[in-house]
Amino acid sequence: MECRDIINTFAPCLSDTLGVSTDLANFLSITLGVLIVATFPLLVTILLIWVERKFAARVQDRIGPNRVGPFGLFQPFADVIKLLGKEDITPAGADKWIYNASPVVMVMAVLLIWAVIPLTPVHVGVDLEIGALYFVAVASIGTLSVIMAGWASNNKYALLGSFRVVAQLISYEVPLALALLVPVMLAGSMSMVGIVEAQTGMWFVFMVPVSAFLFFISSQAETGRAPFDLLEAESELVAGFNIEYSGMKFAMFFAGEFMHVFTNGVLMAVLFTGGYIGPFVDQIPLLGLVYLLAKASIWYLLSLLMRNALPRVRIDQLMLFNWLFLVPVSIINLILVAFLMFVIRELGLQPDDPRDFVQNIPQTVVLLLGNVALLIGTLTVIRNRFRAERLAEQSTMLPAQAGD
Amino acid sequence: MTFGDFTPEAFAFGFFTILTLGGAFGVVGSRNLVRSAVWLMVSLFGIAGFFVLLSAPFLAAVQVLVYIGAIGILITFAIMLTRSMTNLKERFNKQWWLAALAALTAFLLLMVTVIVPTWGEMGAEEIPPTVASTAQLGEAFFSGWGYVLPLEVASLLLTAAMIGAIVIAREDD
Structure with a gap:
């Protein structure tokens, strides 16, 4: 066997050339795969820190890091060295074990998501049959880490911060999961590869833009960034649940957050904009990674813009927005898409070949029209509600009339 | 299987066993209730690993989602909100023998039901490589011939x- 395509034939090559037993070779190749999948997001994060700082600076009419290396590209390394040199403080009265385990759990929760993400047509950590459910399950572990950090720090600001976070994270998990169900229904599969493959003909974002919007908003809330950054709220809570952390432990929370934001971009790309799908991917599989990262970067930059351009919401607004807007809309959206899929099947509009673009157009039009109708309905309800509120406010502010 | 052939499955089984049992010992051994809650989640995570080994990834994901993501956090919250509970120092109270009796009875019952069917000539049953796919599980739950009625009753109960x-x-207002 020739060892040319090293990525796909690592295990057989190893056992052939070095005479290692097949079991050991398989074990080594899997270990190597796990290491690569786990390290890749961490390496990307280093670049992301620079992107984020530069982007925020431009939005705020500043220049941003520009001293270390070309365009300040090496700034993150300087940051890391600085953080490594800082004293590692454990507050008195802290629960040492839980205090130290919490940042690890935080990073782990994000890294585990990458296991099911299809990077290219042939490179997937694991193609789980239940990939989408796995994502929801793993994402819920992040909440645990926040509670652990808040409680173990033995600091009332940290505890208050973590209470806020948990209320927020648990609430926004509801629309997140409901929006995630829509691509699963359209693809007829919970496997991430299945969802990507189902988008060969048409991206889901054109079929169900409302679901994409709901998923994007609630995943932004899950990362705890502005406008949903109540958990940090620098001006109110000092720094929230991670106030007592310093040095590399703080950096792990920080890296976890950065990675989470980019991972959300990747998930948006996988679930709604066709993941690795693009021209010539069949011939050169590695091109898929480029497409995936390019699509993910667009969603990522959109979320950065949202972070830097919008003000923080109040806690009551946060909860109102979720329970009175996102959750009802996502439930109605789910029922609507299920109904439209039934209509499409009854009318025979579904494509004979799902991979063909033109044959996908009829069902896309039906789904899109349904989404537009939902959007108009929602906006009308919101308009009427706020109009009534405004009128009620005005009537109380009017000067007293004679005879009142 | 003998102790001679050391497969990755055996290694994983050992790892998850240590996680599950170690977590369980942590739950009963910790003096601090919040720590107990964290240990409980470690133990439940180990059980999720067993589900993976038994070719039931759906149950594994649900185990993590429901028991760690929801119930674990709920327990932690309940403990943290009742401040007096986090500072307990005594290991035993007056009802310790009652609790021990209940735990022993449950343990013996479980041991009997697990060991007796496989005792003797029957030996361990072979586990089929694929138990049931998620699609089959969904069909069993939602089709007319399956378990749709128990499912609906259970969901009604939960909603209530x-x-x-x-x-x-x-609050009354």
Whole structure:
């Protein structure tokens, strides 16, 4: 066997050339795969820190890091060295074990998501049959880490911060999961590869833009960034649940957050904009990674813009927005898409070949029209509600009339 | 299987066993209730690993989602909100023998039901490589010939419990 395509034939090559037993070779190749999948997001994060700082600076009419290396590209390394040199403080009265385990759990929760993400047509950590459910399950572990950090720090600001976070994270998990169900229904599969493959003909974002919007908003809330950054709220809570952390432990929370934001971009790309799908991917599989990262970067930059351009919401607004807007809309959206899929099947509009673009157009039009109708309905309800509120406010502010 | 052939499955089984049993010992051994809650989640995570080994990834994901993501956090919250509970120092109270009796009875019952069917000539049953796919599970739950009625009854019960909790928690206004 020739060892040319090293990525796909690592295990057989190893056992052939070095005479290692097949079991050991398989074990080594899997270990190597796990290491690569786990390290890749961490390496990307280093670049992301620079992107984020530069982007925020431009939005705020500043220049941003520009001293270390070309365009300040090496700034993150300087940051890391600085953080490594800082004293590692454990507050008195802290629960040492839980205090130290919490940042690890935080990073782990994000890294585990990458296991099911299809990077290219042939490179997937694991193609789980239940990939989408796995994502929801793993994402819920992040909440645990926040509670652990808040409680173990033995600091009332940290505890208050973590209470806020948990209320927020648990609430926004509801629309997140409901929006995630829509691509699963359209693809007829919970496997991430299945969802990507189902988008060969048409991206889901054109079929169900409302679901994409709901998923994007609630995943932004899950990362705890502005406008949903109540958990940090620098001006109110000092720094929230991670106030007592310093040095590399703080950096792990920080890296976890950065990675989470980019991972959300990747998930948006996988679930709604066709993941690795693009021209010539069949011939050169590695091109898929480029497409995936390019699509993910667009969603990522959109979320950065949202972070830097919008003000923080109040806690009551946060909860109102979720329970009175996102959750009802996502439930109605789910029922609507299920109904439209039934209509499409009854009318025979579904494509004979799902991979063909033109044959996908009829069902896309039906789904899109349904989404537009939902959007108009929602906006009308919101308009009427706020109009009534405004009128009620005005009537109380009017000067007293004679005879009142 | 003998101790001679050391497969990755055996290694994983050992790892998850240590996680599950170690977590369980942590739950009963910790003096601090929040630590107990964290240990409980470690133990439940180990059980999720067993589900993976038994070719039931759906159950594994649900185990993590429901027991760690929801129930674990709920328990932690309940403990943290009752401040007096986090500072308990005594290991035993007056009812320790009652608790021990209950735990022993449950343990013996489980041991009998697990060991007796496989005792003797029958030996361990071979586990089929694929138990059931998620699609089959969904069909069993939602099709007319399956378990649709028990599922609906259970979901109605849960909804009623949720509404009840909201009614109790609501302030009169």
